[in-house]
Amino acid sequence: MRDDRILYVVIPCYKEEEVLPETARRMKEKMRQLMAEGKISPASRVMFVNDGSKDRTWPIIRELHESDPLFSGVNLSRNRGHQNALLAGLMTAVNEADMIVSMDADLQDDINAIDAMIDAYHNGCDVVYGVRSSRKTDTFFKRFTAEGFYKLMKALGVDIVFNHADYRLMSRRAVEGLAQFQEVNLFLRGIVPQIGYKWTTVEYERAERFAGESKYPLKKMLAFAFDGITSFSVRPMRLILHVGAIVFLVSLVMLLYALISKLTGHADSGWTSLMGSIWMIGGIQLLALGVVGEYVGKIYAETKRRPRFIIEQVLNTPEEEKR
Ligand code: UDP
Ligand code: MG
Numbered sequence: 001m002r003d004d005r006i007l008y009v010v011i012p013c014y015k016e017e018e019v020l021p022e023t024a025r026r027m028k029e030k031m032r033q034l035m036a037e038g039k040i041s042p043a044s045r046v047m048f049v050n051d052g053s054k055d056r057t058w059p060i061i062r063e064l065h066e067s068d069p070l071f072s073g074v075n076l077s078r079n080r081g082h083q084n085a086l087l088a089g090l091m092t093a094v095n096e097a098d099m100i101v102s103m104d105a106d107l108q109d110d111i112n113a114i115d116a117m118i119d120a121y122h123n124g125c126d127v128v129y130g131v132r133s134s135r136k137t138d139t140f141f142k143r144f145t146a147e148g149f150y151k152l153m154k155a156l157g158v159d160i161v162f163n164h165a166d167y168r169l170m171s172r173r174a175v176e177g178l179a180q181f182q183e184v185n186l187f188l189r190g191i192v193p194q195i196g197y198k199w200t201t202v203e204y205e206r207a208e209r210f211a212g213e214s215k216y217p218l219k220k221m222l223a224f225a226f227d228g229i230t231s232f233s234v235r236p237m238r239l240i241l242h243v244g245a246i247v248f249l250v251s252l253v254m255l256l257y258a259l260i261s262k263l264t265g266h267a268d269s270g271w272t273s274l275m276g277s278i279w280m281i282g283g284i285q286l287l288a289l290g291v292v293g294e295y296v297g298k299i300y301a302e303t304k305r306r307p308r309f310i311i312e313q314v315l316n317t318p319e320e321e322k323r
Helices: 021-034 058-069 084-093 113-121 140-156 172-179 188-195 218-232 235-263 267-304
Strands: 007-012 046-051 071-076 099-101 126-131 164-171 199-204 311-316
Touching: 007 021, 007 084, 021 046, 021 058, 021 113, 021 311, 046 058, 046 084, 058 071, 058 311, 071 084, 084 164, 084 172, 084 188, 084 311, 099 113, 099 172, 113 126, 113 199, 126 188, 140 199, 140 218, 164 172, 164 188, 172 188, 188 218, 218 267, 235 267
Parallel strands: 007 046, 007 099, 046 071, 126 199
Antiparallel strands: 071 311, 099 164, 126 164
16 A cells, blocks of 8 residues: 555536535545545645636635635636646645546536545556446437547547546646646646556446536537547548548549540530539638648647646645644
8 A cells, every 4th residue: 555645636616606515515525534544644635726717616615715624725817628727726736645536526426436546546556547337317419429529539549548537536646747748738638648657447427417507518518529639639630631632533533534525525515523523622622721720720829838727826725734
């Protein structure tokens, strides 16, 4: 067993005033139980990251922190999205923690899986992925699109854990490894496998959102999926190249055909096919340009090296200060 056992649970929150009190209550129970069992140190914390919510999320976090040092808070200067908020929490927690669990605020991730994650950590794993054992509570549409997405990522050659979202445990050195990835287009579940180290998975049942509504409407979900693909795979670009090559070969055959028709005197019958091919090639060119533009856009964002988050305030009482 390892001796270092300070656990930080990082929870990004965006407009979560409806679920926060319940999440805090359940997490407190869980942390007390883990402490009683000696699995985690009494210096462990639950760290809520307020992702620029304008509702009562931050006041609630502040109240929690004042009522019990078990709760910490990080307030971002504005809304930066789930992945950046999570990163901000991880980078703040890594200063104090030996292991960090990340999870959503809405209690969809079964917090009882944390026990098994910590056991795996004590057995020498640096990364423990929470994997959903079923998608019973999802709508057919969500299940279909989500599982399709994981399969597509695999097909595109991206190393990604099937049915794993952002519910995972990472050791301190794994998070320090993550800190070295400087990309701005964050897709954490694609980056974490790149860190390496010994890893394992823990299965859990995903519940329905406890209260409030999803902060990932279809539009955001699609943008996130697209980001994931273009940040980790150049295959779409290559595919376009292949299509371009094939179209070029086809056009050579068409040229030959057109020449022969002209020589044999059937020239003006070719107007329709000519118009057709002009439109088709024009379309393919635009498509290719769009894909290339997508990657150029990514390069643009990366070269600017903008900060991925700005922290306005940190509320945390590490163990040393209490003494
Ligand atoms: N979230 C965030 N910033 C955002 C959107 C979401 O920090 O801009 C948080 C949200 O509070 C939750 C987690 O990310 O803790 C996942 O969001 P949600 O549960 O709405 O996504 P879903 O489970 O529907 O995919
Ligand atoms: Mg959710």
